[in-house]
Amino acid sequence: MPFENIIFQVDAGIATITFNRPKALNALNQALLTELSRALDEVAGDESIRVLILTGAGEKAFVAGADIGELATFSTLQAKHFSQAGHAILAKLQDLPIAVMAAVNGFALGGGSEIALACDFIYAADTARFGLPEINLGLIPGFGGTQRLPRLVGANRAKELIFTGKMLTAAEAERVGLVNKVVPAADLMGEVLKTAKDIAAKGRVALRAVKQAINQGLNVDLVSGCRIEVDAFAIALASPDAKEGTAAFLEKRKAVFKGSLKD
Numbered sequence: 001m002p003f004e005n006i007i008f009q010v011d012a013g014i015a016t017i018t019f020n021r022p023k024a025l026n027a028l029n030q031a032l033l034t035e036l037s038r039a040l041d042e043v044a045g046d047e048s049i050r051v052l053i054l055t056g057a058g059e060k061a062f063v064a065g066a067d068i069g070e071l072a073t074f075s076t077l078q079a080k081h082f083s084q085a086g087h088a089i090l091a092k093l094q095d096l097p098i099a100v101m102a103a104v105n106g107f108a109l110g111g112g113s114e115i116a117l118a119c120d121f122i123y124a125a126d127t128a129r130f131g132l133p134e135i136n137l138g139l140i141p142g143f144g145g146t147q148r149l150p151r152l153v154g155a156n157r158a159k160e161l162i163f164t165g166k167m168l169t170a171a172e173a174e175r176v177g178l179v180n181k182v183v184p185a186a187d188l189m190g191e192v193l194k195t196a197k198d199i200a201a202k203g204r205v206a207l208r209a210v211k212q213a214i215n216q217g218l219n220v221d222l223v224s225g226c227r228i229e230v231d232a233f234a235i236a237l238a239s240p241d242a243k244e245g246t247a248a249f250l251e252k253r254k255a256v257f258k259g260s261l262k263d
């Protein structure tokens with residue numbers, strides 16, 4: 001079935017999902033979330049994909065949050081289902097064994113910020129704005145914002161942002177560690193693709209192992225996290241890519257990683 005609310009493209013190992021409801025500033029309705037979930041399944045099932053980029057259509061927004069018109073019609077049970085579905089999709093996004101970058105090209109508000117927070121890291125246009133303004137609607141974040149934001153920027157900064165519902169500029173978001181890099185809007189996709197291509201050329205097994213070690217390690221104490229790293233290191237070292245990488249170094253040539261899982 002074709003996508004109507006997102007654009008899904010794959011080119012040379014790099015997949016891009018573009019949220020595509022520009023008239024509603026790419027707000028998340030149930031149809032969009034269902035399509036996002038399907039696209040993530042396609043990404044997970046395609047071994048040629050090494051990097052996923054998420055961005056928004058139009059010049060104004062990445063995603064301006066959940067669709068408020070739709071939200072306003074929900075019963076309590078529908079709200080719970082919508083929030084649970086959002087959590088499941090963002091867990092799927094976070095657990096993808098490849099690099100996931102958010103290219104935030106404008107407003108990333110509410111559920112939009114929460115999607116960006118579930119990515120591995122964020123590059124932003126200088127025109128981007130970040131915020132969790134749910135409190136202005138009498139609501140609270142419902143797609144992981146109360147959990148992922150404090151882990152990234154600290155509880156004090158997260159509370160100020162969520163209690164006030166205020167927006168951060170791209171420069172402020174970079175200063176608090178929410179965003180890795182801010183560039184002029186016209187250069188955003190070029191910068192994102194440059195880093196995506198760099199990562200796509202690395203060994204697949206190593207990338208998967210290191211991402212799992214970091215993500216799982218963040219949920220446990222340091223000693224347990226270091227044990228996770230020991231296992232992940234051993235798995236990476238056993239991969240054909242590690243044989244190629246070490247041989248290439250010793251032979252003074254550039255490594256060519258194939259990402260295969262057996263010799």
Ligand code: CO8
Nearest residue numbers: 023024025027064065066067068079083109110111142143
């Ligand atoms: N939902 C629906 N439509 C939206 C949304 C949205 N979140 N944001 C913008 N739009 C629509 C506007 O209604 C408008 O439509 P129309 O042209 O038909 O009137 C169009 O997009 C353009 O928007 P504006 O005219 O408002 O553009 P401005 O440049 O004046 O303002 C803003 C841009 C500041 C981004 C403003 O649109 C705004 O404040 N939007 C709402 C942002 C917001 O509050 N987001 C949080 C939503 S709640 C949420 O995300 C909860 C997530 C977890 C849910 C869990 C559920 C149980």
